[in-house]
Amino acid sequence: MSGSRVLALGHYQPARVLTNDELATMVDTSDEWIRTRVGIRTRRVAGPDETVASMATEAAAKALANSGLAAADIDLVLVATCTAVDRSPNTAARVAAALGLPSPAVMDVNVVCAGFTHALAGADHAIRAGAARNALVVGVEKFTDVTDWTDRTTCVLVGDGAGAAVVTASAEPEIGPVVWGSVPGMGHAVRIEGTPSRFAQEGQSVYRWATTQLPPIARSVCERAGLEPADLAAVVLHQANLRIIEPVARKLGAVNAIVASDVTESGNTSAASIPLALSKLVASGRVEPGAPVLLFGFGGNLSYAGQVIRCP
Numbered sequence: 001m002s003g004s005r006v007l008a009l010g011h012y013q014p015a016r017v018l019t020n021d022e023l024a025t026m027v028d029t030s031d032e033w034i035r036t037r038v039g040i041r042t043r044r045v046a047g048p049d050e051t052v053a054s055m056a057t058e059a060a061a062k063a064l065a066n067s068g069l070a071a072a073d074i075d076l077v078l079v080a081t082c083t084a085v086d087r088s089p090n091t092a093a094r095v096a097a098a099l100g101l102p103s104p105a106v107m108d109v110n111v112v113c114a115g116f117t118h119a120l121a122g123a124d125h126a127i128r129a130g131a132a133r134n135a136l137v138v139g140v141e142k143f144t145d146v147t148d149w150t151d152r153t154t155c156v157l158v159g160d161g162a163g164a165a166v167v168t169a170s171a172e173p174e175i176g177p178v179v180w181g182s183v184p185g186m187g188h189a190v191r192i193e194g195t196p197s198r199f200a201q202e203g204q205s206v207y208r209w210a211t212t213q214l215p216p217i218a219r220s221v222c223e224r225a226g227l228e229p230a231d232l233a234a235v236v237l238h239q240a241n242l243r244i245i246e247p248v249a250r251k252l253g254a255v256n257a258i259v260a261s262d263v264t265e266s267g268n269t270s271a272a273s274i275p276l277a278l279s280k281l282v283a284s285g286r287v288e289p290g291a292p293v294l295l296f297g298f299g300g301n302l303s304y305a306g307q308v309i310r311c312p
Helices: 031-038 050-066 091-099 110-127 185-190 203-225 242-252 270-282
Strands: 002-012 016-019 042-044 076-080 105-109 134-142 160-170 179-182 190-193 198-201 234-237 292-299 303-310
Touching: 002 050, 002 110, 002 134, 002 270, 002 292, 002 303, 031 185, 042 076, 042 160, 050 091, 050 134, 050 270, 076 091, 076 110, 076 242, 076 270, 091 105, 091 134, 105 134, 110 179, 110 190, 110 270, 110 292, 110 303, 134 270, 160 179, 160 303, 179 203, 185 203, 190 203, 234 242, 234 270, 270 292
Parallel strands: 076 105, 076 134, 234 292
Antiparallel strands: 002 160, 016 042, 134 160, 179 303, 190 198, 292 303
């Protein structure tokens, strides 16, 4: 054993669809204003009976079913989220209990929008070190719980949902080295603070950082994986905003890649956005098994993490 691979994926979204036109009845905005500035058409909103843990469980159950593994095979559960209300049992433990996993290690990871790629790296490292053999990695958010619905600069962005991956030991590494870091002095640019907690951000600061500083870091992820950006079959960036995704992908130089744009129909789902978009992309059959895919998360804490994986 010298590495790990993504064996299977799954995702879950609430049934409730919130359109731009509906938002325009709640706050001073319009479909044209939202599409022009962030590229979002719709987003999903969880109901009162849908929790971070229940959505995570739905996505994880689908990934586990798609993997062909049994519940008893999973020995590590990592859940990336920044919107879980309950502290203990943590979300990972709730997912494990709901799925009947007998005795896994259970950890929540809060790196906001870069949470899933951080958690995926953690699972890869644990498997490489021999501390686990099969891991469930979930990104999940109920971001509408921390949204100020009177603030048109943020409420037009957010959505709810979950995505999950089963990661397993592999003779050949199919999850590349992670490149990660942060800009701690700029952590105030994306905040979820107060009681009750509310999401706020300095949109222009985030936009400038993402579009100018992240493309060379994303290229370094490819270098660490031994690939050129032109070799990529797909690019799945954090689905923050289409006006960030498009220039970052263009500056990266992934000229032959499909660029995921699930943000247009799902909104910004923070830690859920990458596994949600990846699961949909794979389910569509647009990317061949074994093809190289760049995953790159960024956002809160002005943190980032990325790796190249082979498509399951």
